[in-house]
Amino acid sequence: MKRTQLRPAVIGKDGRTTAIQRALRESPLVIGEVPCLSEGKNLADPDVLSRLYHAAESYEPDFVVIGPEEPLDAGVVDGLQLKLGIRCVGPTQTLARLESSKAFTRELVSRRAIPGNPRYKIFRRENIEELRQYLESLGEFVIKPDGLTGGKGVRVWGDHLHSVRDAMDYAQQLLSVHGHQAVIAEEKLDGEEFSLQSFCDGIHVRHMPVVQDHKRARINDEGPNTGGMGSYSCADHRLPFLSERDVEAAKSINEAMARALFLETAEKYRGILYGGFMLTREGVRLIEYNARFGDPEALNVLSLLKTDFAEICLAILDETLDRLEIDFEHKATVCKYVVPEGYPDQPVKDRAIDLSGVPPQSEQLRHYAAALEERDGLQYLTGSRAIAFVGIGSTIQEAEAIAEDAASAVRGPVYHREDIGTQLLIQRRCDHISRLRSA
Numbered sequence: 001m002k003r004t005q006l007r008p009a010v011i012g013k014d015g016r017t018t019a020i021q022r023a024l025r026e027s028p029l030v031i032g033e034v035p036c037l038s039e040g041k042n043l044a045d046p047d048v049l050s051r052l053y054h055a056a057e058s059y060e061p062d063f064v065v066i067g068p069e070e071p072l073d074a075g076v077v078d079g080l081q082l083k084l085g086i087r088c089v090g091p092t093q094t095l096a097r098l099e100s101s102k103a104f105t106r107e108l109v110s111r112r113a114i115p116g117n118p119r120y121k122i123f124r125r126e127n128i129e130e131l132r133q134y135l136e137s138l139g140e141f142v143i144k145p146d147g148l149t150g151g152k153g154v155r156v157w158g159d160h161l162h163s164v165r166d167a168m169d170y171a172q173q174l175l176s177v178h179g180h181q182a183v184i185a186e187e188k189l190d191g192e193e194f195s196l197q198s199f200c201d202g203i204h205v206r207h208m209p210v211v212q213d214h215k216r217a218r219i220n221d222e223g224p225n226t227g228g229m230g231s232y233s234c235a236d237h238r239l240p241f242l243s244e245r246d247v248e249a250a251k252s253i254n255e256a257m258a259r260a261l262f263l264e265t266a267e268k269y270r271g272i273l274y275g276g277f278m279l280t281r282e283g284v285r286l287i288e289y290n291a292r293f294g295d296p297e298a299l300n301v302l303s304l305l306k307t308d309f310a311e312i313c314l315a316i317l318d319e320t321l322d323r324l325e326i327d328f329e330h331k332a333t334v335c336k337y338v339v340p341e342g343y344p345d346q347p348v349k350d351r352a353i354d355l356s357g358v359p360p361q362s363e364q365l366r367h368y369a370a371a372l373e374e375r376d377g378l379q380y381l382t383g384s385r386a387i388a389f390v391g392i393g394s395t396i397q398e399a400e401a402i403a404e405d406a407a408s409a410v411r412g413p414v415y416h417r418e419d420i421g422t423q424l425l426i427q428r429r430c431d432h433i434s435r436l437r438s439a
Helices: 015-025 046-059 076-083 102-111 125-138 165-174 245-266 297-304 309-318 398-405 421-438
Strands: 007-011 064-067 087-088 122-123 143-144 183-188 191-201 205-207 215-220 222-225 231-232 270-280 283-290 331-342 365-369 372-375 378-380 387-393
Touching: 007 046, 015 297, 015 309, 015 365, 046 076, 064 076, 064 309, 076 087, 087 270, 087 309, 102 122, 102 183, 102 245, 102 283, 125 165, 125 183, 143 165, 165 183, 191 245, 191 297, 191 309, 205 245, 222 387, 231 297, 231 398, 245 270, 245 283, 270 309, 270 331, 297 331, 297 365, 297 387, 309 365, 331 398, 365 398, 387 398, 398 421
Parallel strands: 007 064, 064 087
Antiparallel strands: 122 183, 143 183, 191 205, 191 270, 215 222, 231 331, 270 283, 331 387, 365 387, 372 378
């Protein structure tokens, strides 16, 4: 029986959530607007959480799609489903540990013999002094906090850490000042990162095109880490430096993770499995997992999605993904975020930007508003990534030119990375992998 007149809602306020809302609104099954029940921030405040549940109870959505990670970590899915009987596309708090606890994920991958783990060890307050010896044995390493940091908590040897003392100081800071329960020390991998996002209904897994994100704030991958300055995908749904075998390896890890989560928790993971991977000389390695769509990666894949997104959400909730054919256009995408000057450390806030010169949206160009606030007909910066533009074309070069034309037309105290999706930058990625494989 065909479902009609669905009333979904979302939680979140960012470019990713804007893309989710648009994908739902484009469904013929959805009536009216797709409201945002909450921005998904400050949910440790009981009043904020209460207002979210009140909004959900008042609107009575058929289901809710969770955009960012904070509501998942706060147990919002548990509350909506148990208290109000509202189904959610997003995992419970227990399952969201896949993202909120890097220690949980590393140990789960080890216990269930899932391939991809680098060498790692977990340290807590009681054994933190052992960290020094382990770091010296690794030589080059990465320090990660066991908790959410908005994609900005990882410190890497040679980029952020230049001695074992630097690493020890940072680990102590994470435990004592920021309140993390543990830190993870891992070997520093050499390779190219990529993202594979998969729909999961707790039993079945269906994959999206792979995407490469760009975390560094400035061109040539310089500057501090950010939430993501942009990303690209290719028309063949691979990346130029990935073989089909590499992509299949990542798919197998996501599928194994879905099975492992159920065996570990007896709960079914219903939502988005987002694996962050690195192609190394030794093959595909797992960097981390996220429990929701990536931002900006969601903008690439949802811009290409041909299958009704509302139908996909229902299939996730009904455990029927195996009965639904999910198709994406075979086109390339390039996403570029326009961000405030000073982002991410000291971003300009409450300044107006001018979007009047930006080309209108079309089949080749999508706009995704993020950290903007409209007042008196003007758009004001609120301090985070402001607006994303996704160019869509037959080739990466065509898609990049469309995205760059739009991003460069924004006027105000903002900047963006002009090099994302360019032939020069992508060739550097390919050359890097070629050197690794020939070594």
